[in-house]
Amino acid sequence: MKKNKIFGALYLSLAASIWGGMFVVVKVVVAFIPPVELVWLRYLIAVVVLFAIGCAQHIDWRVKRKDWPLILLIGVIGNALSIVTQEAGTWLSSAQLGSVITAATPTFMILFAWWLLKERLTWAKIASVALATIGVLMIVGVHAIGAGNLLGAVFLMIAALTWAFMSVLIKLVPDDYPPVQVTTLATATALVCLSPIVLMQRSTVQWHYLTQPKIIVCLLYLGVISTAIAFVMWNRGLRLMNAAGSGLFFVFQPFVGTLLGWLILGEAIGFGFWAGVILISASIWITIRYSD
Structure with a gap:
């Protein structure tokens, strides 16, 4: 069980870290391609890659009739609604505000896990999320809360809520279906949902x-790395840990985004960044040590 927690933490951390680095790429591409069309293109690439991986693994693509509603719901809520509102919210406000509101995702996951999965609310879970949230605020800066406009903040809050809900729903998918299969079908569902908008x-x-060439490379990164690979790792990590504790690793997204901003863009980081890292590390240790 402890080994599963470690591997689960690794998968979740890697996936969230990839998404943290994605903001730099999105910032480049969104200047040329609008948010909805950008999400549609990355999903189109991801579905092709995921289907190829699934065929190489000889996955049986058949799904029982009773399981289709859950998989389709995951695709609509998580892959379509959550990602589009996140892109739109960041576009209307700022990446800093997006990082702060994203920090609410673990809290929402705890509540959804308590409601849907009947997972116990423990002091360890509450303490770990509190430490992680404070850590994110210190990394990004409390001043970021006042940035952006109200509509952008509303979109970002919807993104955080729907991603948390989707992550808990994945725990309800039977283990008979490999993460690659679930990710492929959910991504294909989102692709279908967004197609009418793209056509119009x-x-x-x-x-x-x-x-x-620059746009092609960025799209390949978004489709292959940040969607196909990262989504599979996130879904696999969710199966190895409890839902409430899994959301905690989402905080790697603003952490990596800030760190890359320092390394690549020359943005300054100070005491708050390192203090935030310490708090996030403590919260992750509590999750691995005391989670069910």
């Missing part, structure tokens, strides 16, 4: 930018 707006998008 196709004339307003400057598609010729897709021929630029």
Whole structure:
């Protein structure tokens, strides 16, 4: 059981870290391709890659009729609604505000896990989330809370709520279905949901930018690394840990984003960053040590 927790923590940390680095790439591409079309393109690439991986693993793609509603719900809520509102919220406000509101995801996961999975609310879970949230605030900066406009904050809050809900729903998927299969079907569902919007707006998008090498590389990163690979790792990590504790590792997203901003963009980091790292590390240790 302890080994499962360690591997689960590793998968979740890697996935969230990849998403933390994704903000730099999205910032480059969104200047040429609107948010919804960008999500659609990364999902199109991801579905092709995931399907190829599934075929290489000889996955049986059949799904029982009773399990279809749950998988489709995961795709609509997590892959479509959550990601689009996150992109739109960040676009309307700022990455800093997005990081702060994202810190609420673990709290929402604890509540959803208590409601849907009947997981116990323990002081260890509450303490770990509190430490992680304070750590994120120290890393990003409390001043970021006042940045951006109200609509952007509303979109980001919806993104945090829906991602937490989706992450708990994945725990209800029978273990008969490999993470690659669930991720492929959920991503394909989101692709179908977004297709009508993309078709209606196709004339307003400057598609010729897709021929630029920089845009191609960024799209491949978003589709292959941050979607196909990271989503599979997140889903696999969720199966190895309890839902409430799993959400804690989402805080790696703002941590890595801030660290890369320092390394690549030359943004300054100070005492708050390192204090936040210590608090987040303590919260993760509590989760691994005391979680069910």
